Amino acid sequence: MTSSSVTATRTAALEILRTLVGRPDADFHEGQYEAIETLVDHRRRALVVQRTGWGKSAVYFVATLLLRRQGTGPTILVSPLLALMRDQVAAAARAGVRAVSINSANAHEWTDVLAALRADEVDVLLVSPERLNNPSFRDEQLPALLERAGLLVVDEAHCISDWGHDFRPDYRRLRDLIAAMPAGVPVLATTATANSRVVTDVAEQVARGVSTGSTDDVVTIRGPLARASLRLGVLRLPDSRARLAWLLSHLAELPGSGIIYTLTVSAAEDTARLLREAGHAVRAYTGQTDTTEREESEGLLKANQVKALVATSALGMGFDKPDLGFVLHLGAPSSPVAYYQQVGRAGRATENADVLLLPGVEDEAIWQYFATSSMPSQNQAEAVLAALHANGGAPLSTPALEARVDLRRSPLELLLKVLDVDGAVRRVSGGWVATGQPWVYDRDRYERIGAARLAEQNAMLDYERITGCRMEFLQRALDDDTAVPCGRCDNCTAPWYPTDVSASAASTAGSALDRVGVALDPRAQWPTGADRLGVSAKGRIDPGDRLLGGRSLARLTDLGWGNTLRDVFAPGTPDAPASAALKAACVRVLAEWGWAERPVGVVAMPSRSHPQLVASVAAELSRVGRLPLLGSLDLVGTGPTGDSGGNSAYRLSSVWGGFEVGAELAASLAGATGPVLLVDDLADSRWTLTVAGRLLRRAGAPGVLPFTLALRS
Incomplete structure (x- = not known):
């Protein structure tokens, strides 16, 4: 590269930068032009680690226009958040960069976006990492885009690394995209939040597909992270x-x-x-x-x-x-x-x-409480793979898989993404299939990440x-x-x-934190796939079997009573009757409930983990409300099986058949003229309450008002 061409590149780059920021006296921060030169003049791969506000977006917008002037195709910019996309599109327009996005919020615009790409009227295409694994986009649009791409940008690149604080499985899929980039197409990864371990990991992934695959093939530009302001x-x-x-x-x-x-x-x-x-x-x-x-x-x-x-x-x-x-x-x-x-x-x-x-x-x-690892457990991963293999190669949708493995929707989707980027499963039209590639649980890696x-x-x-x-x-x-x-x-x-x-502020805050009562919405639909697990119910829950709207004292995540309840339900906390303050708070929930019809009695759930707690609250509500304590449901055998926290189908199957209305309670319900108050300790999936409510309704209760001390979230 001659000195005159370097000078020409810098002059052109500076002109674009000044248009972008709207200042005729603007100049590059240390490292900005070095990154641009790496991409434009040397067509190499770069990793930029600079503090927030340093101007990482200026690097890829300036580089994009310079590359476009040389006849390259559009830049593919992978961004993690819709908010980022909105701001980036607006910033690009200021510099004359024609930027468009494809994401979950603008599906109505996709046809126009793809038409503009085909007409070469787009300089930057912003896509989310999730979109890259959409079957139709991945198989139909992405290959042609990669062939024409002039630059690939991975913003917030620390998300690639499972050592990063914000690791995302969809982002790790980018290592394969990077490796697939045609020779001579520069790649830029940017982040403001990466320590040395993450920098090394990201650099290794950015180097994939180049001649040596070594981090020596990646120009790393790292600046001071101090924020003087x-x-x-x-x-x-x-x-x-x-x-x-x-x-x-x-x-x-x-x-x-x-x-x-x-x-x-x-x-x-x-x-x-x-x-x-x-x-x-x-x-x-x-x-x-x-x-x-x-x-x-x-x-x-x-x-x-x-x-x-x-x-x-x-x-x-x-x-x-x-x-x-x-x-x-x-x-x-x-x-x-x-x-x-x-x-x-x-x-x-x-x-x-x-x-x-x-x-x-x-x-x-x-x-x-929120320590849900993005790494799979061995049992869960093997259960998912077994379910996919058992389906004979036909795809299974996520809801269908959910009915076959005991995982809730969100952790199941996360696990599928992890298995996807590991090559064990693949998303196709209609759901997920196993690839047949061997997959070994890397316990050592996951434990080190933990x-x-x-x-x-x-x-x-x-x-x-x-x-x-x-x-x-x-x-x-x-x-x-x-x-x-x-x-x-x-x-x-x-x-x-x-x-x-101030004293008045303390009083106001105290009153706010002492608020009680969270709505507990009744279930209206049996979960898909529960009938495969031995539950003789599906579709909509019959209105005559449903709970009425209920209440919990507070969520476990609340600032006020949540603190007290987290202690009560913390692992290792022994069962004990509710404190006077806790019982008084429960009474206040009932006083503020505003139900359509006052209950005619109180029924307790047969809690195995907190029997004294539930019994003490039920007795107090009976006493203060002057409502007869009608008794408790009975456990069938050892009662419900399994642990709380599974998906809906499995959680329902574990409590189905676990309770019954005994003769004494049934006699108390006979001829009831109003709803009963059903008292339990903690609501999570709400299937325990739903099944208990159905039994009470069928035993003669005109309605069931569920009340729990805590709502998990």
């Missing part, structure tokens, strides 16, 4: 009441608008409701929020029309608001790397932004307790050897945040 701090408060009271007292003082992260959906919704009732303009944003509402909330935050979004990690990678003024956490993420990524949303285009962590005593319990996750949790606890610089700690967690004290955090200087809590 961020002022970090940790404020330890005794409980959820104090943390919410602090937020009520000081949210208005935080600069600009920002994000308040919580660990659970219920915490996000409850916190947002509390803040709104206190007059703050906030919205909840979770994985359960409707897509249209998410987009609207993102727009309001970007326009500073709300003070904050109270969000789970669903608002993470890809959300781009350069002037975000603060990020606050009610409860800590389970790793410093995940925390660095989330706080990296703030202060990208401002000199100052505040980042405060309010850790909770319940954080470790919540981490454990140990790494535990080490990350311990490191997060260390972050909360350190006396040294907090930014330096986060950089070192990402193996950034340029780390030095930041001179801004609460340990480098002094606590920059207020620590007082």
Whole structure:
């Protein structure tokens, strides 16, 4: 490459960059042009590890236009989130880059997108990793796209690595896509959150398919990860009441608008409701929020029309608001790397932004509660493969597989993805098939990954307790050897945040956390495939057999009573009668229920794990409500089989036939003039309550109102 051509490339690249950012004086950050030159002039593969806000997207947009001017086909940009796609398309348009996306939210546009691709009217095609394994897209559109592609970009590339904090099986499939890229087509992988182990792993995968397959074939550009604009701090408060009271007292003082992260959906919704009732303009944003509402909330935050979004990690990678003024956490993420990524949303285009962590005593319990590994168990994987082989090569849909293996839908889908990227199964039209390729359970690898996750949790606890610089700690967690004290955090200087809590805020927070009552919706449909497991029921549940709408005291994930209930149901906690406070809270649920018809009696479930707990609550509700205690259902033999937590078909089959209405209880129900209150300890799948309710209805109860202490989620 001659010096004149290098100069010409840089001149053209700089002109595009200035158009992209809208500043005639803009210049490249250190490493940006080096990455562009690697892709455009040398057609090599590159891995860019740079802090959030450094300008990784500028690299691939500039490189795309330069390559297109040389006559190449479009860039394929793999992005993990719809929010990222929306922002990327808008950013690309500013530079004259014609970008389009194919994702689950714009199926109505796919025909037009494919037509534009065929007409060579697209510069960048954004696709989700999940879309890459859609059978029709993978088999019909992707091969032609790869033949014409001028550049492949893998954004948030730490997701490729199962050592990364946000490993995704669909992303790991990209290693095969990378290996299939035609010779001479450059590949770019980018991330802001990768330690040395992840960098090495990603580099090895980016090198697949090149001459030596060595990481020497990958140009790795890694910069310092310090965020000079961020002022970090940790404020330890005794409980959820104090943390919410602090937020009520000081949210208005935080600069600009920002994000308040919580660990659970219920915490996000409850916190947002509390803040709104206190007059703050906030919205909840979770994985359960409707897509249209998410987009609207993102727009309001970007326009500073709300003070904050109270969000789970669903608002993470890809959300781009350069002037975000603060990020606050009610409860800590389970790793410093995940925390660095989330706080990296703030202060990208401002000199100052505040980042405060309010850790909770319940954080470790919540981490454990959500500790669902992305790696398969050997028994589960072998059961799935056996079911597919037994189907004689014909595909099985996910619902059909669910009826053959004892796994809920979400973990089953995750397991299928893992087996898919391992080559043991393949998604085809109509479902899944086994490939016949040998698959061996890699226990050692999975155990090492599990140990790494535990080490990350311990490191997060260390972050909360350190006396040294907090930014330096986060950089070192990402193996950034340029780390030095930041001179801004609460340990480098002094606590920059207020620590007082107003009495009125404490009272308001206490009242909010003391709220009781969560709706317990009745099942209306028997699960598909249950009849194959010995259950003589299918289709819709007969209205005469159904439960009425019920209540639980609280969810296990709630900030208020959830803390108490997590202790009650923690493994190893001995069974005991409910405390006076717990019984009083249950009585309040009934007082606030608002049922259409008052119950005429109380029936207890025959709990094997918490008999004293259930009996004490049933007796108290009977006493205070002046309702006769009609008795308890009986166990048939040893009662239900199996453990809670399986999929619907298996869970129903395990409780079907496990209970009966004894003669004494049946006599009490005879001639009942109103519904009965059915008391149990914990609702998860709700099949235990559904089966018990059906038996009580058939024994003469006009209706059954289920009540449980806890709802699992």
